[in-house]
Amino acid sequence: MTTESVSAPPPPAEPEETGTAPTRRTFIATTTAVGGVAVVGGVVGGSFLLGEEAEAAAAPTSRVSLTVNGTLRTVTVDNRTSLLDLLREHLGLTGSKKGCDAGACGACTVLVDGQRHNACLTLAVRLEGAEVTTIEGLADGDRLHPLQQAFIDEDAFQCGYCTPGQIMSGVACIQEGHTGSPEEIREWMSGNICRCGCYVKIVRAVEKTGGKA
Template sequence: MSTELPESTVAPAEEHATALSRRTFIATTTTAVGGVAATAGAATGPSAAAAAAPAEAPPTSRVTLSVNGDRHTVMVDNRTSLLDLLREHLGLPGTKKGCDAGACGACTVLIGGLRVNACLTLAVRLDGAKVTTIEGLADGDQLHPLQQAFIDQDAFQCGYCTPGQIMSGVGCIKEDHTGSAAEIREWMSGNICRCGCYTKIVRAVEQAAGRK
């Protein structure tokens, strides 16, 4: 019985080619990985540092306006709404932020006696304007007639929309749109009451207008 080991089934030239191809694969892979690392390093270089730098401060403007008879001068971001100016800069939270899109009327105030949605009005456009909010309606302890009418007619439930409803009602009376309940409803339609107190709100406006 022969004790010689069987010869390799792979020829020497084939073994050399196999080893060479493995070395080539390792070398190619190492180069590729190095390239990726270099690219990643470049991404964190000066250009990335510039991108991470803090953005420039937004432009601001000085605005002087009268709110409920008091004169205020403030520096505000040019994107600041009248609603945010009243609530966050002047400490007048009576004007409510509802939809912040001009659809609910909770932020209604008077500018020069006219009704506006404070959330849609830029503060920088009001230099020299006269603004009246719910805080400015009463005369000391004497409520405005419409404020009293809302109490008399029980024209609110949760009360969130009430400041805007009252301000809109005051404007509605000044505009002389109180000829009938239907006319009041039409001209107050921009103010939404989630609690559904519309009938009592109309009655309150009628009372303040002297129709009841």
């Protein structure tokens, strides 16, 4: 018997490149050029604008006059500006805090015509002629409001971030006559969250001040 070695068949020849297929260098050069033209064309045509600057330029504005802590203030603001941003960014009253910016924590609570409002949910342009009281407007000079003093006496805060809103809500709670019991105070202060958990002392401070009103 004769043993013959069998050799593997040669691999198929690869198809020759045709002149129609782009090379890597050609592809990169082409896409770069097209991208550059698109960007430049967008800038020239006005369709590619600088985000916030373009949006701000196109946003409608209004002039609003309101009394803040006893002082008449007149400002021109973007119609989408919240009362909280008006106070903090335009008037420099940073006592009202931006916690959730969604009306869920109460850190931004202020009084508008004597009623509690979440400043982050209140449009500034809707407050023409309104009277707004913030935490900065409670004290009489160097003399603290009784509830501010009660918060100090009862140690009713820890980090202090929610404290301005807690005090403003507590002032309204007292004015509304909802201080008959700790349970009633907790119910009417339930929109204000204290992440440090100082609720017992907060209720005690409001109850103590309410009893003197």
